[in-house]
Amino acid sequence: MPVISVVQSKGGVGKSTACLILATELARAGKAVTLIDADPNHPLVEWAKLPGLPANVTVIADQSEETIVDTIEEARERTPFVIVDLEGTASARVTFAAASSDLVLIPLQGSALDANQAVRAIKLIRSTGRTRNREIPFAMLFTRMPPALVSRNFKAIEGQLLAGSIPMLPVWLYEREAFKSLFSRGGTLHTLDRSAVSNIEAARENAAAFVMAVVQVLQQAKSAEAAYG
Amino acid sequence: MAEKKDGFPGMALLDALEDVAPGPTSVPRRPADRKALEAISTEHGFPSREPRPAPARPPTVVTRGRKFRETGRNYRFSVKLRPADAQFIYDHADAEGLLIAEVIEKGLDLIRATKEAAEKGG
Numbered sequence: 001m002p003v004i005s006v007v008q009s010k011g012g013v014g015k016s017t018a019c020l021i022l023a024t025e026l027a028r029a030g031k032a033v034t035l036i037d038a039d040p041n042h043p044l045v046e047w048a049k050l051p052g053l054p055a056n057v058t059v060i061a062d063q064s065e066e067t068i069v070d071t072i073e074e075a076r077e078r079t080p081f082v083i084v085d086l087e088g089t090a091s092a093r094v095t096f097a098a099a100s101s102d103l104v105l106i107p108l109q110g111s112a113l114d115a116n117q118a119v120r121a122i123k124l125i126r127s128t129g130r131t132r133n134r135e136i137p138f139a140m141l142f143t144r145m146p147p148a149l150v151s152r153n154f155k156a157i158e159g160q161l162l163a164g165s166i167p168m169l170p171v172w173l174y175e176r177e178a179f180k181s182l183f184s185r186g187g188t189l190h191t192l193d194r195s196a197v198s199n200i201e202a203a204r205e206n207a208a209a210f211v212m213a214v215v216q217v218l219q220q221a222k223s224a225e226a227a228y229g
Numbered sequence: 230m231a232e233k234k235d236g237f238p239g240m241a242l243l244d245a246l247e248d249v250a251p252g253p254t255s256v257p258r259r260p261a262d263r264k265a266l267e268a269i270s271t272e273h274g275f276p277s278r279e280p281r282p283a284p285a286r287p288p289t290v291v292t293r294g295r296k297f298r299e300t301g302r303n304y305r306f307s308v309k310l311r312p313a314d315a316q317f318i319y320d321h322a323d324a325e326g327l328l329i330a331e332v333i334e335k336g337l338d339l340i341r342a343t344k345e346a347a348e349k350g351g
Contacts, residue, residue, distance in 0.1 A: 002246055009275070029243055065279055080246075091278040095270035096263075124273040131265045212239045219242050 011088030014143035052187020110154025137221035178203035
């Protein structure tokens with residue numbers, strides 16, 4: 001059932017990486033996943049051409065804002081999980097995808113540029129939800145975090161999000177070589193050659209915790225929806 | 230595969246997320262109102278970025294230049310006049326807003342009319 005869209009109109013925050021980790025980890029847990037690549041550069045389509053594509057992951061390229069809703073709905077009927085990677089542009093396709101989503105993840109790094117764009121996305125998602133008579137669940141996701149230390153910029157932004165009661169995923173995605181290697185070598189964190197990538201264990205742990213956090217948020221959203229009836 | 234599945238700590242949660250099988254969701258969804266979504270989207274600075282076809286233009290009527298105002302005056306007629314007669318033609322053309330050719334045509338019409346009247350009367 002769940003459709004998860006990853007939205008951020010600023011580029012380079014790790015949208016595709018987050019999608020890929022989510023999809024491959026869910027696939028590893030035995031779930032069939034459709035990855036919808038709605039980025040004109042088609043990073044996920046390129047990844048799927050590399051060796052090691054899990055059998056239960058399907059990657060579909062979506063072409064335009066005219067097609068995104070149908071692409072999502074068709075995928076929803078085929079696989080239990082659908083993940084939508086949107087382009088890093090403030091476009092109507094984001095709105096259409098959000099309107100069809102059970103969860104919107106908004107990745108951001110610890111920078112004001114990212115935070116400003118994230119806030120725009122939140123406003124859009126809330127308004128979009130109102131037209132659909134439902135709250136579209138969303139959560140901020142801190143990405144590309146340095147594993148060693150936390151910057152003051154990050155602390156300031158996190159503080160503002162907390163003050164605004166903005167939902168945040170409790171797990172961050174760290175800047176890991178293994179995550180980048182997925183796009184050059186293909187496959188998953190569990191098929192990557194251990195000798196070729198450093199500290200792959202840390203990346204795997206991070207990925208598992210991230211996916212667990214997403215699953216919990218989805219579960220809460222589902223309970224809330226059921227409660228509203 | 231079972232071994233891998235058990236490896237995922239949130240397996241029970243994950244299973245609970247799925248509806249019984251892939252397919253239409255248990256919660257019926259209203260079809261998206263595209264117009265409303267587009268309006269909200271534009272309002273929030275997320276406008277449509279799809280290329281739009283240029284607005285249709287009225288079909289162009291192809292005319293072959295002067296064909297459009299064809300006069301039939303395609304014979305060059307050069308003649309020497311007395312200056313006063315030339316001036317009379319120019320003055321009349323200016324006063325009546327006529328072309329030189331039209332002044333001559335009017336003169337010709339008068340001559341023809343006079344001839345016709347003479348023939349009838351004759």
